[in-house]
Amino acid sequence: MTLAKSDIIDNIYQNTDFNKTESVQTFETTLEIIKSTLENGEDLLISGFGKFEVKDKNQRKGRNPETGNDLILGARRVVTFKCSGVLREKLNGK
Structure with missing residues (x-):
């Protein structure tokens, strides 16, 4: 199963006090921050999750x-x- 954008927004809505519009805005803002960081060539580290790195390919x-x-x-x-x-x-279940 693939988790879609709408599923994530629904999870935000169900697990916070945000209304649906606020849930969408929160997720969209988070995505924009991630995209602009990567577009600027900067790495993105999310503690406990992982690191997104921008690499140059020759x-x-x-x-x-x-x-x-x-x-x-x-x-x-x-x-x-x-x-x-x-x-x-x-x-890995550890």
Whole structure:
């Protein structure tokens, strides 16, 4: 099962004193903070959860799977996630 955005908002609504609108605003604001932090190239650490890191990938050779032609894939930035030890232990039932 995948937890969707609407499910998270419903959980906020059910577990706080926020009304539905406040729950949506709280979640949207949190997402905007996370997105802007990562867009600025900054890492994001959430204690007990994990760390999102922005990493630069160099230009590299690739291949078009349809034609088999070689091509150059441009440099890009990616976001990686490293799970915290606390969460890892919970996932593994420790």
